Amino acid sequence: MDDLITREYETVSGIAGPLLFLERARTASMGEMVEILLPSGETRRGQVIELSEQHAIIQVLEETTGLGIAGTRVRLTESAAMMDLSPDLLGRRFNGVGLPIDGLPPIIPEARMEIIGRPLNPVARDKPAHFIQTGISTIDGLNTLVRGQKLPIFSGAGLPAKELAAQILRQANVREDLPSPPSPFKGEAKVGASAFAIVFAAMGVTFREASYFLQEFERGGVMEHTVVFLNLADDPTIERLLTPRYALTTAEYFAFTQGRHVLVILTDMAAYCEALRQIATAREEIPGRRGYPGYMYSDLASIYERAGRIRGKAGSITQLPILTMPDDDITHPIPDLTGYITEGQIVLSRELHRKGIFPPIDVLPSLSRLMNLGIGPGKTREDHRAVADQLYALYAQGRDVRRLAAIVGEEGLTDSDRRLLKLAQDFEQEFVNQGEQDRDIDGTLDLGWKFLRYLPKDRLTRVKPELIEKHYGANG
């Protein structure tokens, strides 16, 4: 029976880069997964990405090395790329196209979903509203992460993005019942353990980097709540076009079928974009900015937009993508298009890193667009918004003064300028530079006040007088 439906072709007419051309494949359909059968008996996977009377174009998801025309057959599977889903995925490890690599047998699926995913109807979305305490002052205090948000880390080569992500994982409370903040990594995993899950997708990262994360999961005791997808640097490039989609299909299952709060880590999105560029080049498409395809914005959106909450459903998907900015350039298409889609960004700075500051977060270009939804009375504190605004303004001024002082010397500064200069300095050394400390939101905001006190009360024009009265203290 099976054989009657399965359709096989021996009409491979060409192979170019990651593409395979198949003639007269009249029964193929768009997006269909195929198996490529080599004369050696080996099989590789591919996907139909274009159809015409001359040929079908198949994107080969694995190595094309050793692939030839003679004797190669292509078998259509009649199905788009699908992911098998069940709660048993937790604790498991897969390659970039969803095949187990942990030596265990495939799971017995409870559900099966197309990895492409249909767009979520904007009307069905629910407004993100819950503060996630990461324990990191520059994030909690100034660029608050909210459940259901997509907040990428913009890193540079050699900057400690993975350490930051790991610290967030370690300290973050993704669970429902705030304010009691214990994190999964602090033995919380055992109690009420079903409330969260972590989906980790590595794309083109080194083995060392991937194992860093795996060790962190082990160390924190959350491995059994984690699903891992690994496409490493030496794994097939094209495969990684599918990796985030397997990961997000899994995340959607846990969030919206199983009602969990899912944290998704996607690293490194720059490697994903390289794969996208490679396919575009192979297809001889007209390149867009810096050789990346013109549709990269839409393609990235189809990944990043798979975060959020749905009305009437318990779970949520929070995305923490990591990307390396080529040449530290934030205007490069990869960070640029990402920033246009995500709900803010956490930007790492080489300058702060050189000064030995950890995490080296440059707060000025960093942003959380959903911050207002997650802060304020009943969520964090009534003075949160004002403290953040005022700190931003003063730190920005302090940096201006620093630039000025470099030219005219400190003697040329006014008294208030000198205060600002010191504020910028100390703010970086204490507020930003927190090392492995885990600060709760009160600690963060109180520390913020310390720097506001560098200036007299009447210079805090972004804070309401009532709040100044309450928090500034007697002096000044």
Place this chain on the structure above:
Amino acid sequence: MSGTIIKISGPTVVAREMAQTRMFNRVAVGRIGLLGEVIRVRRDEATIQVYEDTTGLALGDEVSDAGEPLLVELGPGLLGSIFDGVQRPLDVLAAEHGDWIARGLKLPALPRDRQWVFTPLVRPGTQVAGGACVGAIQETEKIQHRVLVPPGVSGTVLEIRGGTFTVTETIAVLDDDRPLAMLQRWPVRTPRPVAERLPPVVPFITGQRVFDMLFPVASGGTVIVPGGFGTGKTVVEQTLAKYAQADIIIYIGCGERGNEMTEVLADFPHLKDPTTGLPLMQRTVLVINTSNMPVAARETSIYTGITLAEYYRDMGYSVALMADSTSRWAEATREISARLEEMPGEEGYPTYLATKLAEFYERGGCVRCLGQADRQGSVTIVSAISPPGGDFSEPVTQSSMQVAGALWALDSDLAHRRHFPAINWKRSFSLYAAPLDPWFRAQVAPDWPQLRIDLAALLQKEEELQEIVQLVGIDALQDQERIALEVSRLVREEYLRQNAFSQIDAACPLEKQYWILKALLLFLHYCRERLKQGWAIEQLLGSPFRAELERMKETPPRDCVQQARAMIEKMGQEVGK
């Protein structure tokens, strides 16, 4: 009429046996009938852009031609609706088909079962022509929906009845037995005709100081808002949708975030229309095609939106169209053009990009509407632009700048220091400022234009002084110059900066705008005089006037105006006018 698919590439499909079709005809593609539009005809082959994901389509699948273009449904019930780019009602879609948008669904834009009370405004025997108003429906508490004879149609009214009807029922009959219903359809890409275009003379009041005072836009004008990510485009669009003065708001979320739309959907029903006090949703139509929804529908969303805007304009209303972001529309155009293998122009955009943009912006304007009775309407366009890397030299910004009447340039540096709206006042401009002066003079204050000139001059002065300070330090400045710096900083912080999320200051009435600025500028005069009298700068910086000015914008309008006037009086008494 139907053909068969011979090629599929992304959202583009080529079908054969389509010799009978015409450009921009609507088609149904494949077994599940995906919505598509013919974008090229060559011999018997038609190239089709498909508005839905093409996964699963195969060669040989059928394409059936509707024989007519993609049409926008017009009629009562549009207000408060939420449509996708091809006008499918997203709320109905969610209610009937679940959280994820399935493919091949066909739903009418306007509900067919809803009843409306129709009141005729002409008698049988009346001669009518396109645009003539034959009757009205109270669509919302404020908006009277006028039923117009479709452009191009004319004749004698044979029969017309008042009563309760659905949108498809006949409400009038013209000679030759031509029935007229409330529901009308209009080709999405065709501008609706007007009797006459009028010069803009009334401002589009935004309630934002930096816009109304420095870079005002006319009702019926076009303003572009370019800025890198995070500079505040969406907040500008949403703030204006909430607080600007207009009868109708058409909000197009074109290729942007889902969660932003969720915020609009969650907030608007609870917010009040600033002019009528009615729920904001009653004056709003949302057209939403987020970045993860199909690209082709993103391209159409702009046309769907502007057609809806023109429709209400034709009834005689002032309509504001918010497009966030036009760049995503341009990019959709680029994607489609690339699939057609057209010759690419700059940055891969089609060579006709500038023309298409101009055609879109030209659909804004102030007009005398077609047909009886005499009425005027307007469409104001506020178009957000997302330049790659925040660099304005790119084609979409540049082409838009050539046709727009005003530019509100957003600036990353200001945004990073959380100065919002992050308007770079050096790059921004408005060609409407001078033509609107008479209105401001007559309606707010005779010296309104002078205040604008003084404000711009002060900011310019600060710029020059800053350059000196950067070179040789503050000591190089005279006290008179230092005080100008200080007051200018005060003006930036306390006047130009406006928090869109403040209870009190999110929208600032014109009178309040005027009086705060007047007080600020007089404070500069006051300081200068005091310096001449030998006062020290520190003394002036510690002055209670300054403290008062720092809290002024967060004071409710009436109190604020009183306070400002009192302060002006007092400063005048102390130093003389």
